[in-house]
Amino acid sequence: MEANEIYLNRKRINSLEVPRDPLQIGVGRPLTFRLINYGAPVHLSFSAMDAGQFTEFTHQNIFVRDEMIFDLPIREDAYPGTFSINVVTGYGTVRDTIEVQVIRPKVVKEVAERQRTQYPVYVAPETSTPPVVQIFAILGLFMYLFWWYVRVDLLNFTAFALIFAGILVQWYSHRQG
Known part of the structure; x- marks a missing residue:
């Protein structure tokens, strides 16, 4: 049995095989489940009443014909727990019951001796005003005042x-610059 597969009607009618390990x-x-039905279509009910700190999910009734995928979203701000x-x-x-362990992946700290990635630094082009523009502006201002x-x-x-x-x-x- 693959880790997240749930088998229905494989051994007998309404049989249910879920993962044993957390x-x-x-x-x-x-959290993705692959639901595999070996018999007649069946209703399958998922509920997670003690999962409020990990997910918005509480209950779902699913009609499984042959095979389907069921996703149970886990919050991004969840703390580790079960x-x-x-x-x-x-x-x-x-x-049956499936135990779920919510984990936070360990963040590997960078080694200080390792060279850090050098990103290119943007240098703005020179924005100085050409002298001829300054002359036009000063002459225009004097003409206007006159x-x-x-x-x-x-x-x-x-x-x-x-x-x-x-x-x-x-x-x-x-x-042009």
Whole structure:
């Protein structure tokens, strides 16, 4: 018998064969059962009343024709421990229990002498502003302030054109760099 296989109707009608050894499962992984029926379709009931700290599962009634997979989810935040799964068939006349041990895999600490993986470091491209952009910005600002004082529309248009030219130069310098 494989570790997580449950045989139904193999020896006689409503017979039930479950794993004898406790099943071990890591936290956050589903406990998978393969249900194999050798006879007529049968109702199989799973219940785990003492498993609240390990899973949300409490009870499931399953109709098994031939073969099927049943997954019992184990919480990712579960602590190590044990619980029982009651398996019932034959309208309650045949019962058995499966012990489950929830384990946390041991984390292997890295040895200090071992070289650590070197990840590439992202270096941002140089973001300095070209001097011509600074000149356009300063000239545009002075033209705008001068326009504010004398109110000649040509100065306002020139200030806008200088600032816009500075923006374009800055944008093109970043696209090519």
